């Protein structure tokens with residue numbers, strides 16, 4: 001299933017305001033979406049893709065709507081290079097590339113360079129989303145604010161994850177995500193959505209950069225798409241038992257709070273392979289899988305990329321704020337990262 005239709009299915013209730021720019025932009029000029037002072041106005045329908053670019057009229061094309069937290073497929077003429085907000089995308093022989101849009105982005109600036117030096121620029125207006133607020137109280141204070149002596153460990157663990165993402169390669173797997181989407185890594189209740197603002201013991205923290213799926217401890221976690229295993233760690237401070245998979249084209253998955261890991265770094269996996277087991281290691285309030293998807297260092301929302309989730313949740317709609325949980329036993333099965 002193409003990414004385009006996945007995104008359209010995932011966002012049908014809040015069609016975004018991405019305007020296609022006629023598909024044509026002259027070299028050395030900036031093409032900017034007009035009239036995007038749309039706060040409070042109903043979103044516009046996305047325009048269809050324009051005709052393929054020609055040698056005389058090349059273009060940067062984006063398939064599907066661009067919204068906060070979306071993963072998008074783009075195309076440029078063959079042989080061109082692309083950056084998105086200054087970050088190089090990987091462009092394949094056909095001119096296709098994948099890029100992610102951050103949770104708080106209002107625009108994405110794409111710059112394409114031809115082999116002979118011509119440049120195209122395009123500013124994509126990003127459809128805004130509303131984010132839920134999740135309050136989690138009664139956490140042990142050391143798990144909310146780590147002790148200062150933990151700083152070296154936390155810095156080291158952050159570098160491990162950043163380095164694993166930086167190692168993402170051109171893609172043995174290619175555009176699997178963009179063309180087929182993900183399967184669900186765990187069948188379970190959605191206990192945390194992407195982008196929500198976490199308030200831990202009353203203190204606002206970083207937004208949630210993944211999808212939480214609550215399931216009994218020991219439930220197998222399946223690779224949601226193929227790729228190469230780039231990190232396996234038994235017990236990181238925040239994420240506990242942690243696995244990262246490189247799906248290619250800069251797209252990686254991270255799986256956290258695992259009770260057990262079943263694969264080794266460097267291993268190639270296919271969609272559906274068992275990679276670990278659900279747990280509550282690291283900073284977690286109950287057994288669940290935290291699944292994060294990134295393009296480079298940009299966290300994107302996994303939910304619109306999973307065909308099986310369409311109809312179960314509308315990722316464009318904020319979740320209602322949960323009621324305060326009175327006891328540890330009734331805490332949400334979620335995490336705080």
Ligand SMILES: [Zn+2]
Nearest residue numbers: 210212290335
């Ligand atoms: Zn989570």
